[in-house]
Amino acid sequence: MRTNEQVNYTTHRPERHQMDATTDEPRRIKHNRAKCLVCGDTIESKSRHDYVTCTCGNISVDGGRAYLARMATDLQKFEELSEYES
Ligand SMILES: [Zn+2]
Numbered sequence: 001m002r003t004n005e006q007v008n009y010t011t012h013r014p015e016r017h018q019m020d021a022t023t024d025e026p027r028r029i030k031h032n033r034a035k036c037l038v039c040g041d042t043i044e045s046k047s048r049h050d051y052v053t054c055t056c057g058n059i060s061v062d063g064g065r066a067y068l069a070r071m072a073t074d075l076q077k078f079e080e081l082s083e084y085e086s
Pocket of ligand 1: 036037038039040041054055056057058059
């Protein structure tokens with residue numbers, strides 16, 4: 001049974017951000033960031049082990065320029081803002 005102390009985090013790694021569909025090569029991440037639609041924070045992970053959480057705790061980003069990892073209590077309330085090298 002869930003209690004209020006337990007946070008049900010979901011790990012989110014969108015497939016389309018992992019690989020470039022045309023080359024099958026991993027795309028180079030320029031900015032690994034996302035916006036929390038609950039508190040309005042835009043957070044960015046700047047290195048592989050830079051785990052950043054927004055002010056209200058709804059979302060976290062991790063992975064820096066190595067990979068995209070998103071954790072959220074409510075995935076409907078985050079906006080993907082990552083950018084890639086072209
Ligand atoms: Zn937030």
